[in-house]
Amino acid sequence: MDFLNALVAITNYVIIPATAYGAQLALGALGVTLIYSILRFSNFAHGDTMAFGTGVVILITWGFQAMGISFGPLPTALLALPFGIIITSALMLGTDKVVYQYYRKVKAAPVVMVMVSVGVMFIMNALTRFLIGVDQINFADGARFVINAREWREMTGLAEPLTLRSTQVITVVTAILVVWALFWFLGKTRTGKSMRAFSDNEDLALLSGIDPDRVVAVTWIITGALATIAGTLYGLDKSFKAFTYFQLLLPIFASAIVGGIGNPVGAIAGGFVISFSEVGLTYAWKKVVTYLIPNWEPDGLVQLLSTDYKYAVSFTILILVLIFKPTGLFKGKIV
Template structure:
């Protein structure tokens, strides 16, 4: 039998390398997935440009961060990116409203089929991706400043006396807090405010919403505003955590869509749960468990290999596989969404 300390060490090890990062990554995906869900259920198309919109919001944040830093408008220890996020949200909102006005509106007014609008959104995705790459360049950029850790692994070890440390990064804490706040606000908005209820009514039964005198333009504009808020925050949190590169953001589309479908298409709660299913699966399946089992198993049974189920380079395949399994076994997703 392993000692109590060994079990504790194993758990801390897993928390530090899998559970906490998965929680953070899941929260980032959840915000993106919630944005996709809002567009899907209110504007009625699957928005393929979501991940690239996140890249745009993040790019704006990075530019503003640079400007604020050059002016010395920073708070010591606090990520400047979070200071400028409200401004970046404003710019992203304007950008999304322009795509609505110049692109999507035409198809909406002409009652285009959903699949047509999906194709259009793929076009927007490429334009948005190109635009971001043009502005930012293809290289990876780190824009997190301020204190990197709330507490380090070393501080944790000194505090707890264990041989494993659980570090808490600033980016992890901000992600979890900000994601909770953003999701809470969106749900409050949809459940309690008049325009939020009108958005749900519009999503439920568009014709009846029009007959009730709900202004469709206002619903569409408000939806894009909410989407811009979620999109920018999701992008910035992901960037603070893992750095920014346009291509890496582009790849986020797969786990985001997987989250939406796994949770149940069109269900906001499903999108959030789906995001955590995807993030935890990705992390749990690509982690090398050797050290974890060294703590738990007797010396005689110590593993020789890394005990890694899948290499990290295949982490996107995990989303794919979960996606396929869900579509085969339970096409409506966890929360009974629509079937594609």
């Protein structure tokens, strides 16, 4: 039995990728959950917002690269990120003015708001395609690895390689910073607290003199920022493709609901529940099994589910939560 090598294999193929993916999902789910708690609808345009934001970041990255600007060992996209956030947030504010504001005024039912967000989804989808097309784009530059397989072997002498890509480290570090900043904002600042108050009890918030337009505007700005960051991190870690981002909507919604929709802590926990289940269930465990049980060669790959069914994992978890605990792991809102 080769416990160490098995542990390395699990870390390499499950823990590291799932942590990075979970951080990306968590950031996406935070955006969905914020819109849900302030504007009280499920935003179907969120995946395409992520795609749009990432598209802008890629264009600016290319611009920087053409000008010869780089960020040393870090990806140039990180330099472009603030600009992408500004543009995406501006688009969010514009969309709210032109589209959503009216439905708030007439107090439309949440399901009508969802339908409206489908219209916005089409538009965002078109904008992204105009901007950057439908093809797969890799835009990560800078150092590729923090630890590569060869260094790892020389360092430890273990047979099993371990690689840690810089994009994975960047994802996790950025996500921690962003989540920290968001929670600081919501918990400590006057505006952040007013957003929580608005989410808790809209009527009482109005009575207390909290300006709803300001709360909504700030929410869209934050959502635009979260979507751009989540999308860029996902794109750096894997690659950018507009349609993939639309498909991310399902695991993102699943994360938000599993954690308890409307609850930011829940969104983060949900992101990791979904990512670890998805990666764990679609990973071929053959290698780990061979390390752990000597003298036994499994016939198949010992893969519970083909990777093509990764969305089925999100879906199944979503369904289980809906059946057994509709308010989610952390108590969310039911509006």
